[in-house]
Amino acid sequence: MSDYLQAWAKDPSRAGTLPYAAFEPRYPHKGVGAIVVVRGVLYFKGGYSRERRAAIAKCFEQYRTALGAPLSWFFQEGKRATKFEKAPSLAAVATSLSEDETFTFAFTDAQTSREAGAFQFSAFCLEKWQASLGTRGLDALTFSAPVPLVKANPELVPKLFIEFANLLDAIHGHAGYAVNLPPTGREENESSEYYFSRQLGPGVDVGNPFRSTFRDLIDKLKTADWLVAIGPEMVAKLGGIRALALPPDWFRAAPYGEGGLMIQAGMQPHAGSEEVAKGAPAIAPPAYVVLNAALRPIIAQSIGSLQRGTATGDAPVYNTESSGNEWLHRFDVTPGELLAAQAAVLDTPKLPPL
Numbered sequence: 001m002s003d004y005l006q007a008w009a010k011d012p013s014r015a016g017t018l019p020y021a022a023f024e025p026r027y028p029h030k031g032v033g034a035i036v037v038v039r040g041v042l043y044f045k046g047g048y049s050r051e052r053r054a055a056i057a058k059c060f061e062q063y064r065t066a067l068g069a070p071l072s073w074f075f076q077e078g079k080r081a082t083k084f085e086k087a088p089s090l091a092a093v094a095t096s097l098s099e100d101e102t103f104t105f106a107f108t109d110a111q112t113s114r115e116a117g118a119f120q121f122s123a124f125c126l127e128k129w130q131a132s133l134g135t136r137g138l139d140a141l142t143f144s145a146p147v148p149l150v151k152a153n154p155e156l157v158p159k160l161f162i163e164f165a166n167l168l169d170a171i172h173g174h175a176g177y178a179v180n181l182p183p184t185g186r187e188e189n190e191s192s193e194y195y196f197s198r199q200l201g202p203g204v205d206v207g208n209p210f211r212s213t214f215r216d217l218i219d220k221l222k223t224a225d226w227l228v229a230i231g232p233e234m235v236a237k238l239g240g241i242r243a244l245a246l247p248p249d250w251f252r253a254a255p256y257g258e259g260g261l262m263i264q265a266g267m268q269p270h271a272g273s274e275e276v277a278k279g280a281p282a283i284a285p286p287a288y289v290v291l292n293a294a295l296r297p298i299i300a301q302s303i304g305s306l307q308r309g310t311a312t313g314d315a316p317v318y319n320t321e322s323s324g325n326e327w328l329h330r331f332d333v334t335p336g337e338l339l340a341a342q343a344a345v346l347d348t349p350k351l352p353p354l
Contacts, residue, residue, distance in 0.1 A: 004029055004030075005019060005022065005029060016035060016036040016147060017032050017034065017035045017116075018033055018034040018035075018189075018192040018195070018196075019031065019032065019033055020032065020033035020114070020182070020185070020189065021033055021185075021189055021192075022034070022189075022192050023191040023192060023195065023313070023315035024188045024189075024191060024310060024313045024315060026310075026312060026313070027188050031111065031112055031114060031115040032110065032111070032115045032116050033115070033116055033181065033182065033188070033189040033192055034116055034179050034180070034181055034192035034193060034196065035116050035117070035118050035179065035180050036147060036178075036196055036200065037120075037144040037145060037147060037177075037178055037179070037180050038144065038146075038147060038150040038157055038175065038177060038178070038226075039142060039143070039175060039176070039177075039178035039180070039205065040142065040144070040160065040161045040173065040174075041140060041141070041142050041174055041175065041205075042141050042161075042164055042165055042168055042173035042229060043138040043139065043140050043170060043171050043172055043173055043214075043215065044138060044139050044168040044169060044170050044171055045131070045138060045169075045171065046139070047103060047123065047124075047125025047126060047139035048100070048103065048125060048126060048127055048128040048131055049099065049128075050094075050095070050099075052125075052139075052168070053094035053103055053125070054091070054094060054095075055167040055168055056090070056094065056103075056123050056125075056141060056168070057089075057090045057091040058167060059121075059141065059143075059163075059167055059168070060090050060107070060121055061090075062160065062163060062164075063143050066156060066159070066160055067119065067145055067149065067160075069107075069109060069119040069121070069145075070109050070119065071084045071107045071108065071109050071121075072108065072111070072117070073107065073109075073110055073113050073117075074087035074105065074107055075105060075106040075107075075108075075113075075122075075183045075184070076093065076104070076105045077102050077103075077104035077105065081113035081184070084107065090105070093105070099127065099128035100128050100129050102125065102126075103123065104123065104124045104125060104210075105122060106120060106121070106122035106183045107119075107120065107121045107122070108120045108180075108183065110182070113184070114182055114184065114185060115182055116180045116181050116182045116189070117180060118144065118145070118146040118147075118180065119144065119145065119146070120142065120143070120144045120180050120183075121142070121143045122141070122142050122143075122183070122210075123139070123140065123141045123142075124140045124141075124209075124210040124215075126139055136212075137212055137215030137216040137217075137218070138171055138215045138216075138217075139215075140209050140210055140214075140215055141164065142209050142210075143160065143164070144178065144180055145157060150268070150269070154267055157175055157227070158175075158262070158264055161175050161227050161229065161262060162254055162262045165229045165256045165257065165260060165262060166256045166257055169231075169257050169260075170229050170231060170256070170257070170260065171218070171231045172217075172220075172221050172228075172229055172231055172234060173227075173228070174205070174221065174222065174223055174224075174225035174226075174227060174228050174229070175225055175227035175228075175269075176204075176225035176226035176227065176269040176270075177200065177204045177226075177269050177270075177271045178205040178206075179192070179193040179196050179197070179204065179205075179206075181193060181208075186208055186308075187309060187310050188310050190307040190309050190310075190317045191309065191313065191315035191316065191317050193206060193307070193317075194206070194307065194315075194316055194317045194318060199273070200271040200272065200282060201271040201272020201273045201274075201275075201282030201284070201285070202271075202272050202282065202283075202285075202288075202327075202330040202331065203225075203226075203269065203270045203271040203272045203284070203285045203288055204271050204272075205225065206306045206307065206318055206327060207307055207318070208307075213303055213304045213305065213306070213324075214303070217300055217303075219234070219237075219298070220298060220299060221234070221298055221299045221300065222300060222303065222328075223292075224289075224291040224295055224299065224331055225265075225269075226264065226265055226268070226269035226288075227262060227263070227264050227265075228262070228263045228265075228291065228295065229256065229261070229262050230260060230295070230298065231257070231259070231260045232257070232258060232259030232260055234298045235261055236259075237297060237298055238294075238297060238298060241261060244263075244294045244295075246263070246291070246294055247345065247346070249350040249351060250265075250266060250287065250345050250346070250350060250351060251263060251264065251266075251287070251290075251291065252264040252351050252354075263291065264351070265285075265287040265288060265290075265291045266285075266287045266345075266348060266349075266351070267349055267351060267352075270285035270287065270288065271285070272284055272285055284330060284331050284333075284341075286340075286341040286342075286345045286348075287341075287348070289331050289333055289341040290338070290341050290342055292331035292332065293333075296332075299328075300328060301328075302321075302325055302328070303324050303325060303328045304324050304325075305318060305320055305321055305323070305324045306318035306319075306324045306327060307319050
C-alpha cells in the first residue's frame with residue numbers, strides 16, 4: 001500500500017470514504033473516489049415532457065433548500081463539467097431542450113470534477129422517441145446526503161423522498177445506504193463500492209441507478225431498503241396495504257400520488273454492521289428482512305450484473321449474473337430466520353407518531 005493510501009486510511013476525517021480507484025493500481029489515487037451516503041432513487045416515466053422536467057427542476061430546488069447542499073459542479077450529458085456558480089439554472093436547461101434531446105445531468109459537491117461528493121442530485125431521462133418505443137426502460141432520479149446529516153435529521157430524507165415520488169408520479173423507488181462514485185469515473189471506482197458493501201453489510205445498495213439493468217424493472221422493485229416507494233399497480237399486486245401485515249409501530253406506510261405507497265422501515269437506515277459486535281461479520285438488517293418478505297411478490301427474481309468494473313482490473317466487483325443474483329436475494333431467509341428477524345424488529349425503537 002502506498003504512503004498516500006496508508007495516510008488516507010489513518011485519517012479519521014476520511015471515514016466513510018476511499019481515494020480515487022483505491023483498488024485499481026493502474027489509476028492515480030488522488031482525491032475522493034467513493035463515499036458512503038444515504039441515497040434516494042426514484043423511477044418514473046415521461047422525463048422528456050415539459051411538465052415532468054419542470055417537476056424534476058422543482059425537486060432539485062426542494063433538495064437544495066431542505067439540505068442546504070453546497071454544490072460545486074454541474075454535469076450535463078455531452079458537455080464538459082461546469083462550476084456550479086457558472087452553470088445555468090436547471091429550470092432553464094429543462095426548457096431549452098426539445099423532447100427529443102436528452103435531459104441527463106448531475107450536480108455534486110465534490111472538490112474537483114473528477115471526484116465523488118456526498119451531496120449529489122442527478123437524473124436520467126429518455127428522449128421522447130426512445131421512450132415511445134416502450135423497450136428502453138424507465139427514467140430515474142437520484143439524490144443523496146451525508147450520513148451524519150441524516151443521522152442528526154432522520155426525517156429529512158423520508159420527507160424529500162415522498163415529495164419527489166408525488167411530483168414524479170413514481171413507478172417505484174428506494175432509499176438507504178449507498179456509495180457515491182464520481183459521475184465521470186464509475187468503472188475504476190466500482191471495486192470501492194463493492195468493498196463498502198462487503199464491509200458495512202447487505203443494507204448498502206450497489207450499482208449505478210441509471211444502468212439499464214435497473215431501469216428495465218418496469219413492474220418490479222430492485223430491493224427492499226430503508227424507504228421503498230411502490231406505485232398503485234404494485235400495491236394492487238400485493239393485495240393492498242393491509243395484506244403487508246407489517247407492525248405499524250416499526251413500519252410506516254404513507255400514500256403518494258394516485259394510490260402509491262411509501263414504506264419506511266425504522267427510524268434510520270441500516271447497513272448490517274451496526275447489528276453485531278465490532279469485528280463480527282455484518283448481518284442483514286432485521287427490518288429489511290421483514291420488509292423483503294412482505295414485498296417478495298414484487299421484488300425482481302433476477303437482475304443480471306450489478307457493476308461493470310474495469311477491463312484490465314482484477315479487483316472484485318459484482319460483474320456477473322450469478323453475483324448479481326446472489327446480492328439480489330441477500331434478504332431471503334428461512335421461515336425460522338424470518339421469525340427471528342420479526343422478533344428482533346420488536347426490540348428496536350418505535351417510529352414516532354406523525
